Amino acid sequence: MALLEVSSLDAGYGDLQILEDVDLAVDAGEYVTIVGPNGAGKSTVMKSIFGLTTYMGGSVDFDDQEISGYRPEDIITTGIGYVPQNDNVFPSLSVMENLEMGAYILDEVPEDRLERIFDRFPILEERKSQKAGTMSGGQQQMLAMGRALMLDPDLLMLDEPSAGLAPDLVDDMFDRIDEINDDGTAVLLVEQNAKEALRRCDRGYVLVQGQNRYVDSGDALLADEQVRQDFLGG
Amino acid sequence: MSTVDVRGRVSDVTGQELVGAFLLLGIVVLVFDLIRQVVVGELSAGLLRSYLWSGIVDSLYIGLAAIGLSMTYSILRFANFSHGDLITTGAFSGWTVAYVIGGAGVAEFSSRILLRADGGAPPGALEMDVLANPLAIVLGLIASAVVTIAVALAIDRLIYRRLRDEGGIPLLIASVGVALALRYLIALFYTTDSRGVVGSAPEWEDPPLLPVEAIDLHEATLVFSAVALMLGVHLLLQYTKLGKSMRAMSDNKDLALITGIPTERVIFATWVIGAGLAGVAGYLIVLDRGTIMINLGWFLLLLIFAAVILGGIGSIYGALAGSLVIGITINLSLVWIPADMNEIAAFALMILVLIFRPDGLFSGVETA
Structure with missing residues (x-):
């Protein structure tokens, strides 16, 4: 069975249903991307997995454990890390304090993981005591990832990590995600930058109006004439 | 165009x-x-100095209360109008405990437990001061914090928690109701009469190293306790896991939730600290002024709001700085206007700040 298995999920906000019958699976160590037009419900999929939306039906299983209807504070203990798109650091806390908050549910800050995160993002070690809110967008994005990695999750969900980054930083960001995935962490990525995301991932889902439209390997989706025309701008 | x-x-x-x-x-x-x-x-330089000193003393108890108001604003996201009456709760509960412990044998129990509501034996007869009755005064101080915390937690459980996700306005309106209910519940037992409950303050004559003739020991108790508590809150917020998670939650509640910070526990801690400080502030104000009344906290609330707004709402360091500005302003204004109108100065200043620096006087400064 897959690490993450979403089947026939219906979810939304209050009375408003956004997702309809969504299926999604991520295997251990796999790199999966969700692409689709604005308003397709890509972010809502992630929020629903993390228990932040109104659950309306279907199921979410993680690591052979049904987690639909769980609250976020319980889901975080199962091994899912989540980096939301906006406001994903605590601006008035220092870089170090942000990372400490990432390990809040542990009794103490795991030094070895901290070391690894500093190895991966050296800028975070350099700026340990700087307030997160005073860092650039790219640095904040790295801090947000670092925070989510403090619990050494089996699955890392990233919501548009390249949004708002300068073009020359976007490639760098994708490289970092590759590295995290290469180390064995499964990645679920929502991206506006669909072509690049599909090129990098193992498998991709095209989501339209809250429903699955296409599922295939990233390369196959990139090669598909229909997908190219409708979602990748030709 | x-x-x-x-x-x-x-x-x-x-x-x-x-x-x-x-x-x-x-x-x-x-x-x-x-x-x-x-x-x-x-x-005279002496008068100016005494105005400034009174300003600092006022700013300390305003600041103690402002910390709690600012915290409930940034963590629970509403302007708590019942905060003033938590101050009153602390004053009455703390002094009741001090009277029950300290006045045994001198005055009737029924008079002591209602804080001289019957006009019983005067505080001087009970030797209600820090030197003659230190144990009663200290236990009263602790009780003022404990009872106020218990009251605030009960109110949160009964009222605010149910409205937690309804936004700031319903909570604000509910808190006005809570303020009135709390105040008149206290009045039901203690009456609305203003009365003296503290004996005249003992003085320490010719203290070494200080350029004053005598130190009012009640005022000194206020200053010492307030500064110690503020320092304690600062250390808690900066260096403990709880404090950091409180700052994290005041930054971004949604992110705190997905980081695994137990938000209800942080809210609990917010009430414990905020209400505890408010209760102690009420107790210390009475120790310094000598008299207690039912409107004690309500009258202070506007000044506390002014301090919090001045400092940039939601930042406790801003709130403390705002308290200092308000304390000095209301006392220095005595140079020109009579004492019963000096709050005009504080509010004129607040209007000024709201016009030119709506995010607070210290909004550009790193505070948290």
Whole structure:
């Protein structure tokens, strides 16, 4: 069975249903991307997995454990890390304090993981005591990832990590995600930058109006004439 | 298009900013007048010093209460109008405990437990001061914090928790109701009469190293306790896991939730700290002033709000700085206006800040 298995999920906000019958699976160590037009419900999929939306039906299983209807504070203990798109650091806390908050549910800050995160993002070690809110967008994005990695999750969900980054930083960001995935962490990525995301991932889902439209390997989706025309701008 | 622009600009200037400029001019004139008065000797240096000192003392108890108000604002996201009556709760509960423990044998129990509601034996007869009755005063101080915390937690459980996700306005309106209910519940037992409950303050004559003739020991207790508590809150917020998670939650509640911070536990801690400090503030104000009354906290609430707004709402360091500004302002204004009108100065200042620095006087400064 897959690490993450979403089947026939219906979810939304209050009375408003956004997702309809969504299926999604991520295997251990796999790199999966969700692409689709604005308003397709890509972010809502992630929020629903993390228990932040109104659950309306279907199921979410993680690591052979049904987690639909769980609250976020319980889901975080199962091994899912989540980096939301906006406001994903605590601006008035220092870089170090942000990372400490990432390990809040542990009794103490795991030094070895901290070391690894500093190895991966050296800028975070350099700026340990700087307030997160005073860092650039790219640095904040790295801090947000670092925070989510403090619990050494089996699955890392990233919501548009390249949004708002300068073009020359976007490639760098994708490289970092590759590295995290290469180390064995499964990645679920929502991206506006669909072509690049599909090129990098193992498998991709095209989501339209809250429903699955296409599922295939990233390369196959990139090669598909229909997908190219409708979602990748030709 | 350009005419519209010009008209837009003119109407801006003729509006708020004109009022602001007028007030600002007034302050500049007053500062020059203050310098003049000191130079020509109209205002003695001793009097000026005593105004400034009273300002600092006032700012300390305003600041103690402002920390809690600012915390409930940034973590629970509403302006808590019942905060003033938590101060009153602390004052009455703390002094009741001090009377029950301290006045045994001198006054009737029924008179002591209702804090002289019957006009019983005067506080002097009970030797209600820090030197004659230190144990009762200290236990009263602790009780003021404990009871106020218990009351605040009960109110949260019964009322605010149910409204947690309804937004700031329903909570604010509910808190006005809570304020009234709390105050008149206290009045039901203790009556609405203002009365003396503290004996005259013992003095320490000719203290070494200090340029004063005598130290009022009640005032000294207030200053010492307030500074120690503020320092404690600072250390807690900066260096403990709980404190960091409180700052994290005041930064971004949603992110705190997905980081695994137990938000209800943080809210619990917020009430414990905020209400505890408010209760202690109420107790210490009575220790310093000597009299207790039912409107004690309610009358202070506007000044506390002014301090919190001045400092940039939601930042406790801003709130403390705002308290200092308010404390000094209301006391220094005594140079020109009578004491029963001095709050005008504080609110004029607040209007000024809201016009020119709506995010607070210290909004550009790193505070958290």
